[in-house]
Amino acid sequence: MKKYTSASTFKSDRHSVVTIGTFDGVHIGHSAILKRLVETGKKEDLDSVVLTFFPHPRMVLQQHSEISLLNTIEERAQLLEKTGLEHLVIHQFTHAFSRLTALEYVRDILVNGLKAKKIIIGYDHRFGRNRTANIENLKEFGLTYGFEVEEISAKELDDVTISSTKIRNALNAGDIETANSYLGYNYLLTGDIEKGKALGRTINYPTANLKLKEKYKLIPKNGVYVVASIIEGKKIYGITSIGTNPTVGGKKRTIETHFLNFNKDLYGEEITIEFLKHIRDEETFDSIEELRQEIEKDEKKAIQFLNQRE
Numbered sequence: 001m002k003k004y005t006s007a008s009t010f011k012s013d014r015h016s017v018v019t020i021g022t023f024d025g026v027h028i029g030h031s032a033i034l035k036r037l038v039e040t041g042k043k044e045d046l047d048s049v050v051l052t053f054f055p056h057p058r059m060v061l062q063q064h065s066e067i068s069l070l071n072t073i074e075e076r077a078q079l080l081e082k083t084g085l086e087h088l089v090i091h092q093f094t095h096a097f098s099r100l101t102a103l104e105y106v107r108d109i110l111v112n113g114l115k116a117k118k119i120i121i122g123y124d125h126r127f128g129r130n131r132t133a134n135i136e137n138l139k140e141f142g143l144t145y146g147f148e149v150e151e152i153s154a155k156e157l158d159d160v161t162i163s164s165t166k167i168r169n170a171l172n173a174g175d176i177e178t179a180n181s182y183l184g185y186n187y188l189l190t191g192d193i194e195k196g197k198a199l200g201r202t203i204n205y206p207t208a209n210l211k212l213k214e215k216y217k218l219i220p221k222n223g224v225y226v227v228a229s230i231i232e233g234k235k236i237y238g239i240t241s242i243g244t245n246p247t248v249g250g251k252k253r254t255i256e257t258h259f260l261n262f263n264k265d266l267y268g269e270e271i272t273i274e275f276l277k278h279i280r281d282e283e284t285f286d287s288i289e290e291l292r293q294e295i296e297k298d299e300k301k302a303i304q305f306l307n308q309r310e
């Protein structure tokens with residue numbers, strides 16, 4: 001898959017079939033559309049192209065919106081690549097871009113930039129300044145500029161009752177199972193391991209503190225989770241606590257993982273954790289000893305869950 005940072009740098013000798021969207025999460029609903037795109041490209045001898053935008057339009061147009069995303073832009077690109085797509089255009093979403101008229105957008109980006117011969121798009125897609133143009137307008141532009149519009153009907157889209165918003169809501173409620181089943185893969189967080197207060201090891205539960213690189217990545221609800229990670233090529237399971245650690249008077253929200261049957265220095269390493277199950281919500285305990293006992297229970301529950309899966 002070739003990657004471009006704007007439609008103007010896109011290069012291909014052939015015409016293309018294009019689909020457009022944010023595709024946050026690249027969930028199983030998105031996968032259905034992407035599969036159709038890739039198949040159409042092969043059948044009709046067209047290059048398959050996804051046009052996506054970054055930052056998320058809401059991050060640009062509503063500066064105060066605290067939008068969190070299911071994927072970092074890097075994760076989105078990796079997931080899209082798995083669909084067999086040939087070209088990924090990550091066009092920078094700016095105020096100037098949002099001011100393009102529908103005609104300018106279609107002519108400059110889709111036709112001259114991406115050489116679109118076919119556009120696969122949901123029936124409710126809107127575009128251009130203030131999102132005023134709809135699919136009927138796109139079809140009319142197609143007559144002028146020589147491209148065809150393949151509409152994904154309401155029924156087809158509604159069959160897929162999955163949306164990025166529903167997945168965000170599930171994660172904000174700690175419902176990892178629902179989120180994972182909609183995503184088609186396990187929700188994950190990647191970051192570097194940084195030093196904490198070194199309290200963990202004093203209660204025999206050292207915890208690797210994950211520092212995320214991107215502020216906009218959605219962190220699931222505060223609580224305790226079973227996770228999996230690959231460390232030095234080996235699958236390692238763990239229990240992750242997300243929260244402010246009220247028992248020790250913490251204020252900052254942290255993501256800390258105690259890995260099971262593991263004892264190695266991880267400072268400075270980049271680690272990915274995959275969420276498998278929610279165990280409980282975060283609590284405030286009266287003493288560190290009570291916290292330690294609860295973590296012991298968390299560990300037992302995690303082991304029980306992992307044994308059942310095998």
Ligand SMILES: Cc1cc2nc3c(=O)[nH]c(=O)nc-3n(C[C@H](O)[C@H](O)[C@H](O)COP(=O)(O)O)c2cc1C
Pocket residue numbers: 196197198199200201205207208209224239240241244245246247248256257258281282283284285291295298
């Ligand atoms: C599985 C697990 C569950 C935890 N649950 C809670 C909790 O419910 N409430 C809380 O205040 N802290 C909880 N903690 C966080 C501890 O307070 C934290 O790990 C400890 O302060 C160590 O911090 P450090 O990494 O800075 O040394 C939990 C930690 C783990 C590993």
Ligand SMILES: Nc1ncnc2c1ncn2[C@@H]1O[C@H](COP(=O)(O)OP(=O)(O)O)[C@@H](O)[C@H]1O
Pocket residue numbers: 193194195196197198199200201202205206207208209257258259260261262263264265266267
């Ligand atoms: N089983 C384990 N799970 C998590 N971290 C471990 C484990 N064994 C050793 N470590 C190391 O110990 C560190 C965590 O120890 P901890 O006392 O909690 O200190 P800190 O507050 O700096 O995180 C981790 O960052 C990692 O380098």
